[in-house]
Amino acid sequence: MELALRNLTKSFGPKTVLRDLSLQVETGCCVGVVGRNGAGKSTLFNLLVNVLLPTSGEIVLDGEVLGETFPVATKRRIGALINQGHLVEQLTAEEYLQFVARIYELPDAAPRIASLLGHLLEEFDQVRHKRLSAFSTGMKQKVAVAACLLHRPELLLLDEPLNGLDVFSAERVLALLASYRPQSLTFISSHNLAHIEQIATHLLVIDEAEVKFWGTMAEFKAGREAILSDALLQLLHPTTSAHDLTWLTHQAS
């Protein structure tokens, strides 16, 4: 699979929230999408899944321009976790994934469902008869990740998939994604740059709607601070000034 974004721009009324994004990637690449709150990351994910249409520019998947026409066959090639997954919480985890398998018309999904849940939910045996409504936030998030991977998508779009996960769960999800990476093209966003560093082959830094960096992880690290979060601060805030917070403890009212 090859995906090209050509001068992708999105505005809401007079406000441009993503400007002139161009890149080209293919199967095996994992793009870490980073940037501060409100930078335009989720907007990019929503454009990629066709929830939003670009104001200008193009999304080209294997030579086909997507937009008003976004064939169901193309959607079936995508696995997406965006704006937090919405699960059917009356179901158990297994029942929910069987429901997803039916939507994708997957024959004999049971072994894959068992493997995914067995890997992601360390307490699977204890919770397998519980409804999702009784799951914790992190457990639901892991079921949502499993649902994305069930139909073996070629394009995996994960907007903050590690939100709410403890360090052990995050490691399990990252291991799964790293193992799956060679057979998909992945876009993943996270505010935890250690996670991005662990999984991404490429980095896209967006700030105030603009692309501040696009390239391989190695290119990003070259000549910058060794710790990724420091390197990002260096890129976005070359002259960080300390905020005066004395008002927090000293102000009378």
Ligand SMILES: Nc1ncnc2c1ncn2[C@@H]1O[C@H](COP(=O)(O)OP(=O)(O)OP(=O)(O)O)[C@@H](O)[C@H]1O
């Ligand atoms: N439907 C909308 N209508 C108007 N403005 C929007 C809409 N969706 C997003 N925005 C604006 O677009 C900008 C980018 O938002 P977006 O959600 O893409 O940021 P983000 O990088 O994902 O932020 P965060 O890290 O906080 O999740 C923000 O200023 C936001 O207010």
